[in-house]
Amino acid sequence: xxxxxxxxxxxxxxxxxxxxxxxxxxxxxxxxxxxxxxxxxxxxxxxxxxxxxxxxxxxxxxxxxxxxxxxxxxxxxxxxxxxxxxxxxxxxxxxxxxxxxxxxxxxxxxxxxxxxxxxxxxxxxxxxxxxxxxxxxxxxxxxxxxxxxxxxxxxxxxxxxxxxxxxxxxxxxxxxxxxxxxxxxxxxxxxxxxxxxxxxxxxxxxxxxxxxxxxxxxxxxxxxxxxxxxxxxxxxxxxxxxxxxxxxxxxxxxxxxxxxxxxxxxxxxxxxxxxxxxxxxxxxxxxxxxxxxxxxxxxxxxxxxxxxxxxxxxxxxxxxxxxxxxxxxxxxxxxxxxxxxxxxxxxxxxxxxxxxxxxxxxxxxxxxxxxxxxxxxxxxxxxxxxxxxxxxxxxxxxxxxxxxxxxxxxxxxxxxxxxxxxxxxxxxxxxxxxxxxxxxxxxxxxxxxxxxxx
Amino acid sequence: xxxxxxxxxxxxxxxxxxxxxxxxxxxxxxxxxxxxxxxxxxxxxxxxxxxxxxxxxxxxxxxxxxxxxxxxxxxxxxxxxxxxxxxxxxxxxxxxxxxxxxxxxxxxxxxxxxxxxxxxxxxxxxxxxxxxxxxxxxxxxxxxxxxxxxxxxxxxxxxxxxxxxxxxxxxxxxxxxxxxxxxxxxxxxxxxxxxxxxxxxxxxxxxxxxxxxxxxxxxxxxxxxxxxxxxxxxxxxxxxxxxxxxxxxxxxxxxxxxxxxxxxxxxxxxxxxxxxxxxxxxxxxxxxxxxxxxxxxxxxxxxxxxxxxxxxxxxxxxxxxxxxxxxxxxxxxxxxxxxxxxxxxxxxxxxxxxxxxxxxxxxxxxxxxxxxxxxxxxxxxxxxxxxxxxxxxxxxxxxxxxxxxxxxxxxxxxxxxxxxxxxxxxxxxxxxxxxxxxxxx
Numbered sequence: 001x002x003x004x005x006x007x008x009x010x011x012x013x014x015x016x017x018x019x020x021x022x023x024x025x026x027x028x029x030x031x032x033x034x035x036x037x038x039x040x041x042x043x044x045x046x047x048x049x050x051x052x053x054x055x056x057x058x059x060x061x062x063x064x065x066x067x068x069x070x071x072x073x074x075x076x077x078x079x080x081x082x083x084x085x086x087x088x089x090x091x092x093x094x095x096x097x098x099x100x101x102x103x104x105x106x107x108x109x110x111x112x113x114x115x116x117x118x119x120x121x122x123x124x125x126x127x128x129x130x131x132x133x134x135x136x137x138x139x140x141x142x143x144x145x146x147x148x149x150x151x152x153x154x155x156x157x158x159x160x161x162x163x164x165x166x167x168x169x170x171x172x173x174x175x176x177x178x179x180x181x182x183x184x185x186x187x188x189x190x191x192x193x194x195x196x197x198x199x200x201x202x203x204x205x206x207x208x209x210x211x212x213x214x215x216x217x218x219x220x221x222x223x224x225x226x227x228x229x230x231x232x233x234x235x236x237x238x239x240x241x242x243x244x245x246x247x248x249x250x251x252x253x254x255x256x257x258x259x260x261x262x263x264x265x266x267x268x269x270x271x272x273x274x275x276x277x278x279x280x281x282x283x284x285x286x287x288x289x290x291x292x293x294x295x296x297x298x299x300x301x302x303x304x305x306x307x308x309x310x311x312x313x314x315x316x317x318x319x320x321x322x323x324x325x326x327x328x329x330x331x332x333x334x335x336x337x338x339x340x341x342x343x344x345x346x347x348x349x350x351x352x353x354x355x356x357x358x359x360x361x362x363x364x365x366x367x368x369x370x371x372x373x374x375x376x377x378x379x380x381x382x383x384x385x386x387x388x389x390x391x392x393x394x395x396x397x398x399x400x401x402x403x404x405x406x407x408x409x410x411x412x413x414x415x416x417x418x419x420x421x422x423x424x425x426x427x428x429x430x431x432x433x434x435x436x437x438x439x440x441x442x443x444x445x446x447x448x449x450x451x452x453x454x
Numbered sequence: 455x456x457x458x459x460x461x462x463x464x465x466x467x468x469x470x471x472x473x474x475x476x477x478x479x480x481x482x483x484x485x486x487x488x489x490x491x492x493x494x495x496x497x498x499x500x501x502x503x504x505x506x507x508x509x510x511x512x513x514x515x516x517x518x519x520x521x522x523x524x525x526x527x528x529x530x531x532x533x534x535x536x537x538x539x540x541x542x543x544x545x546x547x548x549x550x551x552x553x554x555x556x557x558x559x560x561x562x563x564x565x566x567x568x569x570x571x572x573x574x575x576x577x578x579x580x581x582x583x584x585x586x587x588x589x590x591x592x593x594x595x596x597x598x599x600x601x602x603x604x605x606x607x608x609x610x611x612x613x614x615x616x617x618x619x620x621x622x623x624x625x626x627x628x629x630x631x632x633x634x635x636x637x638x639x640x641x642x643x644x645x646x647x648x649x650x651x652x653x654x655x656x657x658x659x660x661x662x663x664x665x666x667x668x669x670x671x672x673x674x675x676x677x678x679x680x681x682x683x684x685x686x687x688x689x690x691x692x693x694x695x696x697x698x699x700x701x702x703x704x705x706x707x708x709x710x711x712x713x714x715x716x717x718x719x720x721x722x723x724x725x726x727x728x729x730x731x732x733x734x735x736x737x738x739x740x741x742x743x744x745x746x747x748x749x750x751x752x753x754x755x756x757x758x759x760x761x762x763x764x765x766x767x768x769x770x771x772x773x774x775x776x777x778x779x780x781x782x783x784x785x786x787x788x789x790x791x792x793x794x795x796x797x798x799x800x801x802x803x804x805x806x807x808x809x810x811x812x813x814x815x816x817x818x819x820x821x822x823x824x825x826x827x828x829x830x831x832x833x834x835x836x837x838x839x840x841x842x843x844x845x846x847x848x849x850x851x852x853x854x855x856x857x858x859x860x861x862x863x864x865x866x867x868x869x870x871x872x873x874x875x876x877x878x879x880x881x882x883x884x885x886x887x888x889x890x891x892x893x894x895x
Binding site: 046048049051053081090093094096097102103117143145146147148149150151152153154156157160161162163164219265266267268269302303304309312313316319320340342373376377379380381383384386387388389390 | 511
């Protein structure tokens with residue numbers, strides 16, 4: 001179940017802890033400034049090794065696509081490697097490979113980002129290339145058409161080969177009845193096939209402009225050096241478009257629990273998962289999002305969690321069970337729960353047992369000790385995250401492109417600390433309501449006789 | 455805040471490739487590792503240690519030689535299950551109590567097994583190191599292996615096994631190893647299969663732990679904020695009571711078999727996943743570095759490798775295509791793979807084979823290959839790797855020079871050794887159009 005694994009595994013966290021006794025490190029000296037053309041810059045010094053992670057994030061993702069053009073943001077991300085007026089296709093990547101650097105790019109529902117990890121002396125060079133492709137992209141059908149085939153193969157690899165991934169895609173599509181988060185980031189196959197060079201260039205011209213971008217420099221660099229380089233290199237990039245506020249269609253208040261199922265010969269291990277529509281860090285009020293974060297751990301974060309204890313250990317009916325919360329999101333987001341049965345247990349029985357656990361939390365609340373344990377883990381993760389400049393860069397980049405600020409990243413541990421057991425119970429009561437949910441079953445044919453091989 | 459990984463442009467190594475690729479795919483060296491200290495504890499245990507006080511954390515990576523190749527022939531998956539069981543209760547603590555103790559101090563402790571090693575990793579805030587080493591000691595020396603936990607972990611491993619049956623990468627990888635190493639431990643699945651997993655008994659877990667978790671086959675690397683004397687004390691606390699000597703079965707040297715064979719495994723998916731492999735070089739081979747340089751250009755981890763350009767960029771045949779040198783203790787392999795649409799699988803394979811032939815002829819040699827160590831976790835992991843591969847404590851300093859010293863002549867010589875007749879064992883999982891009948895089998 002790739003989508004769930006991705007969400008559940010990504011347990012990294014934010015930075016700078018106000019006052020934890022002796023473990024308190026020096027603290028990160030994160031600085032922020034804005035260039036005259038509107039580009040935002042975040043500098044995260046880490047002087048341990050002469051390496052810098054250079055990232056440019058655009059506030060543009062799959063949820064910003066025009067209906068009917070799903071996959072366009074991601075397709076453009078691929079095409080950004082196809083060269084500019086100044087630098088022919090492949091030159092940038094060749095330089096990165098030659099200097100022993102690393103590079104990649106990624107697209108989500110809310111952002112698209114490009115990065116390189118290079119030794120310090122090579123930073124200026126990769127910044128120059130990145131600044132050039134912010135507005136200088138040149139595309140011909142000769143490169144666009146084969147790349148569209150690459151994306152089609154990518155979709156097959158990620159989704160079409162895997163019934164579990166297809167169910168995850170269908171769950172999101174069913175959860176969002178009005179908001180574009182219901183579309184897969186990679187796009188629907190029939191729409192990917194129609195994407196053209198013109199579509200990509202139009203999208204590029206609308207959204208790739210310094211006033212829609214965030215530069216993150218993490219590693220062996222200080223604020224002064226960063227300012228000088230950013231102004232000299234990115235400061236010259238003209239503002240080529242005005243960016244309107246990101247207002248997407250809002251979800252109506254959900255009223256009906258939805259059920260979907262996917263039956264496929266390829267399924268050897270059945271499973272169930274459910275998505276609830278819940279507030280994100282950006283849309284939540286007070287410490288509601290932090291409470292949901294803690295709830296996701298208490299309920300399904302590892303072996304001591306409620307779901308694991310009840311379904312896997314005590315009842316012995318599940319092979320695994322857990323939950324996750326995708327808080328970093330511009331608009332209303334997803335809270336997921338999942339479980340796989342052991343042989344002899346039906347999905348219906350498994351779901352009933354899972355509901356019992358959730359109801360118990362909503363009704364009776366959670367123990368103070370459970371909440372403390374989770375807080376300790378979350379807050380420790382903010383220290384561990386400082387060991388990795390790329391992790392830090394991603395935390396800040398994702399925050400700043402999903403409607404948050406660097407300040408909110410810094411305040412996050414304090415807000416996590418402020419969550420009480422009553423807040424966690426309230427989160428379960430208010431948001432883990434079946435009317436807000438879609439439940440999905442992954443089945444193989446003839447589920448009635450689970451021991452029979454197909 | 456937790457992030458969700460979005461769609462990456464390029465993901466080149468997956469599944470089995472990951473474990474083997476450590477030293478080939480992610481490589482290159484940077485002298486800025488900090489001073490590596492070779493510590494000897496009072497009990498005589500050697501530890502490679504880098505002191506780093508930047509953050510109040512400690513990363514401990516250790517490994518016992520042996521791993522899944524020590525599994526009894528009919529109990530594949532024993533090492534893997536033992537690894538999954540060590541943190542399921544130890545000493546006076548049952549599984550839940552043990553896990554809660556870890557969580558209360560935010561200690562991360564995990565075990566894993568691959569073909570050649572049984573590994574452990576600990577990450578902890580410095581202030582909680584005593585508790586971390588105590589839990590480490592308990593798990594290594596007094597695991598409980600309770601029947602309840604065995605049944606539960608077995609169910610979870612079996613569920614994952616069932617899922618893997620329709621994961622084309624896993625199917626292809628397992629089949630490749632089974633065909634390449636028949637009648638050798640490397641041919642068996644590290645995680646086992648339904649029959650072997652079902653047959654693992656409690657006494658076997660104790661037996662595996664007793665024979666494999668010993669001081670004679672142990673390597674340890676530590677990076678972080680701690681005094682060396684204090685570290686030595688803690689290392690002894692956790693490891694000194696282990697048996698002095700491991701009882702390991704001797705694993706014979708082996709070369710991949712079935713080369714030249716192509717086999718199709720039917721799976722109803724829209725793509726064909728291709729895994730190929732042939733003779734490679736072992737890590738300590740003097741020609742390994744030139745071979746690494748050559749492979750980097752052919753199909754190593756960059757957006758400008760030959761395979762990437764020919765298969766992906768020019769023809770749009772695949773999202774992912776790669777090759778690498780896989781090094782096991784008793785065998786060296788040259789391996790790679792891709793996933794492509796069924797109706798053009800034959801074409802993709804042909805292009806890959808042509809590129810391999812061309813690589814041998816051209817003996818590519820370009821660029822530099824820097825390794826960036828920006829996290830203490832990575833340094834600890836690489837330090838352990840260098841010990842396991844017996845490359846020498848000064849390897850970080852020598853490595854860049856060694857790469858830069860590779861000459862065209864070196865590359866030509868290496869190419870002859872591992873790409874010479876470019877005979878490959880190829881496994882294709884899916885429904886490749888022109889190859890729908892297996893011509894190997």
